[in-house]
Amino acid sequence: MKCKMALCQMVTRPDVQDNYDAARNLLAEAARQGADIAILPEIWTTRITPKNCLENAETVGGPAYTLMQAAAKEHNMYIFGGSIPIAHGDKIDNTCFVFDRSGNEIGRYDKCHLYDIDVDGGVSSKESAFVVPGNHQLVVDTEFGKVGVLICYDLRFPSMFLKLAQLGAEMIVLPAAFHIQTGKAHWDFLTRARAVDTQVFFAAVGCATDHEAKFVTYGHSRLVDPWGEVLCEMGEEEGVAVVEIDTDRVKEIRRQLQSLQHQRPELY
DSSP states (O other): OEEEEEEEEOOOOSSHHHHHHHHHHHHHHHHHTTOSEEEOOTTOSSOSSHHHHHHTOBOTTSHHHHHHHHHHHHHTOEEEOOOEEEEETTEEEEEEEEEOTTSOEEEEEEOOSOOEEEOTTSOEEEGGGTBOOOOOOOEEEETTEEEEEOOGGGGGOHHHHHHHHHTTEEEEEEEEOOBHHHHHHHHHHHHHHHHHHHTSEEEEEEOOOOTTSSSOBOOOOEEEOTTSOEEEEOOSSOEEEEEEEETHHHHHHHHHOOTTTTOOTTTO
């Protein structure tokens, strides 16, 4: 079945309202290009610092939530809402909401693997200091097949991807805000490997690059097919890329190379 997927790569601006406006415009452009599914990046409502995320945390039904809900209904388009900070006590959940064509919430995923790293001479982060880790998987049903959802640092954990494939996912989306340092080093082969591991169409949608920000993101949103071919890759700039896929390709690849069926859970 043919499906048009829109990668909505956006700059996170200092002003939250500006980010709402940018997201609304990108989703409208995705719809103008005929997208069936639109994907936003990770933490698109605010620049990514602990202070910003905590101060701009929302509740379910808040402005970002209602913006995405309304856009899904207006444009008759599935929206995988990147992620937004949702208040959780004195911390937040890093949450992706999924809306169907009628604006109904059909899934919520809270980022499970938290970005606690310290690269010598480079990026340092302790996401666990202000984010509560999620504890569940998410696969949603669409007329194009089942779609799994993960967020950013989850990219480094192949077992989580395989679990989504075992749950029936034929597409996986990953909103992200990959740092430019680790993005340049690892983004290419990790995104292609995860698509090949799971034999899915894999859409990894990042924040566009703003060299003035404290946390400089990599951009380079991309769509990879089940054979590991990069169908689309963006650069550093904000924008929308719409790509038509044929979901029957997943079944073709899985028939020819049955690696998912050849797993040995009794050994690993």
